[in-house]
Amino acid sequence: MSFPRQALLILLGRVLAFIGIAAFFWAPMIFFYRARAALWGGLWWHRIDWLLVGVFFFMTAVCVFTIDLRKNTLIVLIAALGGLCIEGWGTQTNIWYYYTKERPPLWIIPAWATSGLTIDTLARMAAPHLFRFVPRRWFMAAAWPLFGTFLVLMISFVWHHLVYPTTIAALAVVVFVIASIFRKTCDVRTAVLIFILGTILGWFLERWGTTRHCWIYYTRETPPIFAVAAHGLASVAFWRTHLVVDGVIRRLFPSYRGHWSSSLADVSRSGDKLQ
Secondary structure (H helix, E strand, O other): HHHHHHHHHHHHHHHHHHHHHHHHHHHHHHHHHHHHHHOOOOOHHHHOOOOHHHHHHHHHHHHHHOHHHHHHHHHHHHHHHHHHHHHHHHHHHOEEOOOOOOOHHHHHHHHHHHHHEEEEEEEHHHHHHHHHHHHHHHHHHHHHHHHHHHHHHHHHHHHHHOOOHHHHHHHHHHHHHHHHHHOOOOOHHHHHHHHOOOOOOHHHHHHHHOOOOEEEEOOOOOOOOOHHHHHHHHHHHHHHHHHHHHHHHHHOOOOOOOHHHHHOHHHHHHHHOOO
């Protein structure tokens, strides 16, 4: 078999596998859209949720064309487990709830894994080019207002839910992640980049979910600013967790290469390409 044909078949297999897995886990949402289409009638393009289609195919393209199971499996697992913890906290404390009344719905967890992989991949693609031209001090200057504003937004948003131990734990995790960034235990540029990319993607996800009443926040906003920025902070938390796990694995297996961002320390000065 020729190389172009083999590459095409591999790519097609990736696309079909991704769509199949998504359809399996998101079956409740697919049935909901089928029922809505049958109820509304009319022209077929009037029944299509173009925002959902756009977001889904964008994340599909990013994941399918760049995925490497040897390098991406860990970030997918961390994002899935982190998403499960976040959903469990939010739904159990009634900060938000889903139309299925599940607390939390397991079918939403693959969306966290997909978005986590998407943001991590976009950051990996953008970092080598961006960091060569933007001085490090600019990222440090941006980190203070970005993460400081998020912390204020979170405290004000969850203030009435601090009676729950899980809310206090969530706030503690956020403070710990932000503190680790300013203590320079990780690359500040990568943290800022991931936060911005996660927030941008989070706006589209939250806009779709809240306006379609897939999930609803107690404030009834569509969406709340905190929820949008929370996607950025969650992405940073997943990345920081990845670095911690990398450190443990490296002690056990010295040949392990680790997360791509661990090689960013001197990229702006040396101009070396990331592997």
